[in-house]
Amino acid sequence: MIGRGLDIKSAAASAGIHATTLLRWRRRNACGQPLASHRGPEPGSVDAHTRQRAVDLARELHGLIGADALAHGIGGLSRRAAGAIKMEVCTVLERERKHQSQHVVITAPGVVRGFDAMQIRPGIHWLVAADGAVPYRTALQSVPRYDGKAVAAFLEADLRRNGEPLVLRLDRARQHATSEVRDVLERHGVLVLHGPPCKPGYYGQLERQNREHRAWLRTSTHRPKVTDTHEAMLSAFNARWPRRTLGWKTAEELWNARPAIRVDRAAFRKDVSRRAERIRKKLDMKGKPKDFAERLAIEQALEARGLLRREKGRGC
Secondary structure: OOOOOOOHHHHHHHHOOOHHHHHHHHHHHHOOOOOOOOOOOOOOOOOHHHHHHHHHHHHHOOOOOOHHHHHHHOOOOOHHHHHHHHHHHHHHHHHHHHHHOEEEEEOOOOOEEEEEEEEEEOOEEEEEEEEOOOOOEEEEEEEOOOOHHHHHHHHHHHHHHHOOOOEEEEOOOHHHHOHHHHHHHHHHOOEEEEOOOOOHHHHHHHHHHHHHHHHHHHHOOOOOOHHHOHHHHHHHHHHHOOEHHHOOEOHHHHHHOOOOOOOOHHHHHHHHHHHHHHHHHHOOOOOOOOOHHHHHHHHHHHHHOOOEEEEEOOOO
């Protein structure tokens, strides 16, 4: 604009900046300098010994120490430098955690199914079932009461419509341990896999999917009733969303192409029982939940048949 004859003040106003800012940018541009720089003072240098002491302290405290406390605990360290060191240490700790973690992979759809519930608001609960190998929601239902009777009816309908997995992964909610639920699973020959107490990460797959469910409700422009949005949401997540982790296919494509489960259920149950008995004799069960041996036995039986795989270093 200046090259076309516009004066400095008018050119600056058309760009939405002050004339002095434009003059300053022109001077910096003529000198080959960046037009803008970070606000505040430049970070000071830290000698190697002080830096190492700060790193050691931050690692010793698992990265929980704040920048102020780190600066006060290490002489000659500013708060700004302490904050930068803390961030670097936390990044390294997270990378180490992911490298040491085991990623559990269910190798085929239809083998393991997860079940969970989420409260939308008082008086409205969503019951959700999803496959353990691909993020395919097999069923979703809204119920006014989250109790054993509702769970049993939901699971009965889901198993009849979408087939019977070998294992159903359930958390330790009391609604999942009722006689009605046990009868349904026994009738369909499905084993129950409970995770360790106080370890919600064991059910992380459905917990992650519940975040998508809440986001769907939160971002719906027309604000539908929660009881009327099931089909649209399931269609979107199952059939319309290609995912990188699925090779840019949808969950429904992989679910529809799933192979038949060719596992003798009776033999599988006997194998789990034998393995659980050996685990009880071999390990000290004191302080462990009653189903600890069954959980390990189910995981071992699936792994022996190539239906479960553990991969280290892939995160969790």
